[in-house]
Amino acid sequence: MSDTPTDRDDTDTATENADSESFFERYTTRALVAGVTVAAVIALLLAGMLFPDSLAGTLSDALTSRNTLASALRLSVPIAFAALGGIFAEKSGVINIGLEGLLIISAFSAIYVADITGGVWIGFAGGVVASTLLAALFAVVTIGFRADQIIAGLAVWLIALGLAPFASQVIYGSPNTPTVATTNSITVPVLADLPFFGALFSASPSVYMLFAAVFGSWYVFERTAFGRWIRASGENPKALDTAGVSVTRVRYAAVLISGVLAGMGGAALSLDLGQFTGNGPTMVNGKGFIAIVAYLFGNYNPVGAFFSTMLFAGLDAVQTVLQLQGIGIPRQLIRITPFVVVIIVLALVGRTQLPEAAGEHYETED
Amino acid sequence: MSAADRARDALSRLVDASATERILISTAALVLSILIGAVLVLVAGRMTTCTAGEAVYYLGMGFCYDPVVVFDRLFLGALGDPFSGSWSPNGQFAVTLRETTLLIFTGLSVALAFRAGIFNIGTQGQMVVGALATALGVLWASSLVSGALGTVVLIPFGLLVGAVFGGLYGAVPGLLKAYADANEVITTIMLNFIATGVALYLVSGIFKDPESAANQTVPLPEFAQFPALLFGGRQDFSIVALAFGLLAIAALYYVLEHTAFGYDVRTSGVQPEAAEYGGVDAKRTVVASLTLSGALGGIAGAMYVMMVLGTFQTGIPSYGFDGITVSILAGNNPLGVGIAALLFGVLKSGTTVVQFATDVPPQLVGVLRGLIILFVAMPEFFRLMARGLPGTGSKSKAVATDGGTAGDRGGETDE
Numbered sequence: 001m002s003d004t005p006t007d008r009d010d011t012d013t014a015t016e017n018a019d020s021e022s023f024f025e026r027y028t029t030r031a032l033v034a035g036v037t038v039a040a041v042i043a044l045l046l047a048g049m050l051f052p053d054s055l056a057g058t059l060s061d062a063l064t065s066r067n068t069l070a071s072a073l074r075l076s077v078p079i080a081f082a083a084l085g086g087i088f089a090e091k092s093g094v095i096n097i098g099l100e101g102l103l104i105i106s107a108f109s110a111i112y113v114a115d116i117t118g119g120v121w122i123g124f125a126g127g128v129v130a131s132t133l134l135a136a137l138f139a140v141v142t143i144g145f146r147a148d149q150i151i152a153g154l155a156v157w158l159i160a161l162g163l164a165p166f167a168s169q170v171i172y173g174s175p176n177t178p179t180v181a182t183t184n185s186i187t188v189p190v191l192a193d194l195p196f197f198g199a200l201f202s203a204s205p206s207v208y209m210l211f212a213a214v215f216g217s218w219y220v221f222e223r224t225a226f227g228r229w230i231r232a233s234g235e236n237p238k239a240l241d242t243a244g245v246s247v248t249r250v251r252y253a254a255v256l257i258s259g260v261l262a263g264m265g266g267a268a269l270s271l272d273l274g275q276f277t278g279n280g281p282t283m284v285n286g287k288g289f290i291a292i293v294a295y296l297f298g299n300y301n302p303v304g305a306f307f308s309t310m311l312f313a314g315l316d317a318v319q320t321v322l323q324l325q326g327i328g329i330p331r332q333l334i335r336i337t338p339f340v341v342v343i344i345v346l347a348l349v350g351r352t353q354l355p356e357a358a359g360e361h362y363e364t365e366d
Numbered sequence: 367m368s369a370a371d372r373a374r375d376a377l378s379r380l381v382d383a384s385a386t387e388r389i390l391i392s393t394a395a396l397v398l399s400i401l402i403g404a405v406l407v408l409v410a411g412r413m414t415t416c417t418a419g420e421a422v423y424y425l426g427m428g429f430c431y432d433p434v435v436v437f438d439r440l441f442l443g444a445l446g447d448p449f450s451g452s453w454s455p456n457g458q459f460a461v462t463l464r465e466t467t468l469l470i471f472t473g474l475s476v477a478l479a480f481r482a483g484i485f486n487i488g489t490q491g492q493m494v495v496g497a498l499a500t501a502l503g504v505l506w507a508s509s510l511v512s513g514a515l516g517t518v519v520l521i522p523f524g525l526l527v528g529a530v531f532g533g534l535y536g537a538v539p540g541l542l543k544a545y546a547d548a549n550e551v552i553t554t555i556m557l558n559f560i561a562t563g564v565a566l567y568l569v570s571g572i573f574k575d576p577e578s579a580a581n582q583t584v585p586l587p588e589f590a591q592f593p594a595l596l597f598g599g600r601q602d603f604s605i606v607a608l609a610f611g612l613l614a615i616a617a618l619y620y621v622l623e624h625t626a627f628g629y630d631v632r633t634s635g636v637q638p639e640a641a642e643y644g645g646v647d648a649k650r651t652v653v654a655s656l657t658l659s660g661a662l663g664g665i666a667g668a669m670y671v672m673m674v675l676g677t678f679q680t681g682i683p684s685y686g687f688d689g690i691t692v693s694i695l696a697g698n699n700p701l702g703v704g705i706a707a708l709l710f711g712v713l714k715s716g717t718t719v720v721q722f723a724t725d726v727p728p729q730l731v732g733v734l735r736g737l738i739i740l741f742v743a744m745p746e747f748f749r750l751m752a753r754g755l756p757g758t759g760s761k762s763k764a765v766a767t768d769g770g771t772a773g774d775r776g777g778e779t780d781e
Contacts, residue, residue, distance in 0.1 A: 141740060141743070141747075145747045145750075146746050150485060151739060152743050152744070155737070157736070158687060158690075158735050158739060159733060159737060161732060162731070162735060163732075163733050165727075165729045166733055169727035169729055170414050170726075171413055171414065175729070281559070285559075286555065286559050289555050289556065330567055330571070332563055332564075332570065333564070336563035336564065339557075339559040340560060342552070343548070343560075346546075346549065
C-alpha cells in the first residue's frame with residue numbers, strides 16, 4: 001500500500017470540485033487509482049528484481065508466486081459472484097444490500113444438502129436454491145410491498161446471520177458444521193505448468209464457473225434485449241413501461257438472478273473448504289459488503305467488477321503469503337487490511353453513477 | 367423533477383403513517399415475527415433428535431421443541447416468573463432490565479442517525495471502541511481515587527470517555543460521507559470489522575490482563591463499577607444505569623424536538639434538499655449527527671464494561687445490531703426506543719431462559735431481530751392485511767397508551 005499518499009491528494013482535489021464533478025471526472029479518478037496501483041506494482045517488481053534480499057524482493061516474490069494467483073482466484077470467487085448479482089439487481093433499480101445474507105444462507109445450505117445427500121454438486125444446487133428463495137422474499141418485500149430497499153436488505157442480512165447458525169446449532173449441535181467432501185480441481189494439461197499463469201488452468205471448478213458467469217453477465221448486458229430492459233428499468237422505468245415491458249417483472253427477474261449468482265458464490269465458498277463456520281460474522285465475514293464496493297469500483301461493469309474483486313482478493317492473498325513468510329506485522333492487523341482498503345476505495349470513488357431510479361418504487365399506471 | 371416529486375411523496379407518506387398506524391404496524395410486525403419464530407421452532411423440532419418421551423405432539427406429528435413452552439419461557443421467564451410466587455429481585459427480570467438498559471443506548475444511537483437520514487450500522491463498532499476506551503481510561507483513573515468518592519467520580523468519567531471515543535469513531539464515517547461522498551452503510555459496516563480487529567490486537571497484546579487466559583483487560587476495581595442498588599446486583603444490573611438510560615431518552619427527545627440542532631437533523635432527514643435550501647449546513651449536520659450517534663454507541667460500550675463485565679473482553683455481544691431493530695421498531699422516536707428496548711430486552715433475556723429449559727438455540731433471537739426489521743419495513747403489507755381483516759385494530763390498545771407522539775414526525779426510512 002505504498003501508494004496511499006498519492007491517493008489522499010487525489011481525494012482532496014476530488015472534493016474541491018465536488019459540485020462541478022461530472023461523470024468524466026469520476027472516470028478519471030477511477031482510471032488514476034487503477035493507474036497508480038499498476039505503477040506501484042511494476043515499481044515494486046522492478047525493485048524486487050534489483051534488490052532481491054530487501055522487503056521489496058520478498059513482496060515481489062509473493063506477488064509473482066503462482067500460489068498467490070491461485071489463492072487470489074479462490075478468494076475472489078464468492079466476492080465476484082455476489083458482485084455480479086449486485087450488478088443485476090442494482091442496474092434494474094433495486095439496491096440489494098442483502099448480498100451478505102445471501103452468501104451466508106447459501107454457504108450453510110450447500111454444506112447441509114451436501115451432507116445429507118452425499119453429493120457435492122447437489123449441495124451446490126441446494127445452496128443456490130436457498131439463496132434464490134431468500135432473494136425472492138427480498139423481491140416480494142421491496143417490489144411487491146414497496147419496502148425501503150436498504151432496510152429490507154439489512155433485514156435479509158440479519159435474518160441469514162441468525163438463521164444459519166441457528167439451523168447449524170439445531171442440526172449439528174454447534175454453529176460450525178462437520179466437514180464434507182470437496183471438489184477436485186480441474187487441471188488443463190501443459191497450460192497448467194506455465195509459471196504464474198498456470199494457476200489459471202489448475203483451479204477449482206467454481207473458478208471456471210466464475211469466468212463463465214463474468215462473461216455471461218457481460219454478454220447479457222451488452223448484447224441482449226433483456227440486458228437493455230434491466231438497464232432501462234433502472235435508468236428510466238417509465239420509458240420501459242411505455243415500450244410495453246413490465247418494469248415489475250424485469251425487476252423480479254433481476255433480483256432473482258442476483259440470488260442465483262450470490263448463491264453460487266456462497267455455495268462455492270463453503271464447499272471449497274468443506275465446512276460452514278457460523279461463529280460471529282460467520283465464514284462470509286463481510287464478503288457481501290466488499291462485493292458491493294467491488295462493483296461500485298468496477299462501475300457496474302461485470303468485467304470491471306471482476307478486476308476490482310481481484311484487487312481485493314489479491315491483497316488478501318498477498319497478506320496470507322506474507323504471514324507465512326513471517327513478515328513482522330501482527331496477524332490481527334493484517335486481517336483488517338481488506339476492510340481498510342474498501343473504505344479508501346469508497347472514499348476515492350465517492351458517489352458513483354447510481355442508476356437514476358435505483359432505490360425508488362415504480363408504480364405502473366393502469 | 368424527481369427531487370420535488372420524491373419530497374412530496376415522502377411527505378404524503380409521512381402524513382399517511384399517523385402515530386397510531388405506526389404503533390399498529392410495529393405491534394403487528396412484532397406479533398408476526400414471533401409467530402414465524404414459533405413455526406421455526408416447530409420445524410427445528412422436526413430436524414433435531416430427541417427421545418419419544420421428550421417429544422410433544424401436534425396434529426399427530428411429534429416435535430422435539432414445544433413452541434408453547436418456548437414462548438412461555440421466553441416471556442414469563444424473562445420477567446422472572448411473576449405468577450409463580452417465587453419472584454426474586456435478583457432473578458431473570460434483572461437480566462431483562464440489564465439488556466434493556468444497553469439496548470436503550472444502542473437504540474438511541476441508531477435512531478438519532480436515522481432521523482438525520484443516515485444509516486448508522488456502525489453502532490456495534492462504536493460500542494466496541496467506547497467499551498475498550500472506558501476499560502482502559504477508568505483503569506488508569508482508578509489508581510488516583512478510591513471508595514465511594516471513586517464511584518461518584520469514575521462512573522461519569524467512564525461514560526465520558528466512552529462517549530468521546532465512540533463519538534470520534536462515529537465521526538469517521540460522518541466525515542467520509544460529508545466530504546468524500548462515501549456511502550455510510552458500507553463504511554460503518556467496514557468500521558465494525560476494523561474496530562473488532564484492532565480491539566482484538568490490542569487486548570491480546572499490550573493491554574492484555576497477564577493473569578487471565580481470556581483476551582481481556584485488567585478488571586476494574588469494584589468501586590469503579592455501577593453500584594447495585596435495591597436489586598439486580600447478582601445479575602450485573604444497576605438501576606443507576608437504567609436511570610441514565612431514561613435520562614438519555616428524555617435528553618435526546620428534547621434535543622430533537624426543541625433545539626435548533628434537532629430541527630436541522632429532522633429536516634435533513636425528511637427533506638435534505640429543502641433543508642439545505644433553508645440554510646442547514648448539510649455536511650456539518652451529517653458529521654454532527656453521526657458523532658453524537660457514535661457517542662451514544664460509545665456510552666453503551668461504557669455501560670457494558672462498568673455494569674456487566676467489569677473489564678473489556680473481546681467478543682462483545684451484538685447490541686449494536688439489536689439497536690437497529692429497536693430503533694426501527696420504535697419508529698426512530700426516542701420515546702418509542704424506551705418501549706422497544708424493553709420489548710427486545712425481554713426477547714434477549716428470554717432466549718437464555720429458553721435455552722436452559724428446552725435446548726432451543728439462543729440464535730433464535732438473531733432470526734427474530736431480522737424478521738422484525740423486515741416486517742416493520744413493509745407497512746404496505748399490513749395495510750393490505752388490515753383492509754382484509756377489519757377487526758385488527760383492537761389488540762393494540764395496550765401499547766397505544768404510551769409514546770402517543772410516536773409517529774407524526776420522523777424521517778425514518780425515506781432517506
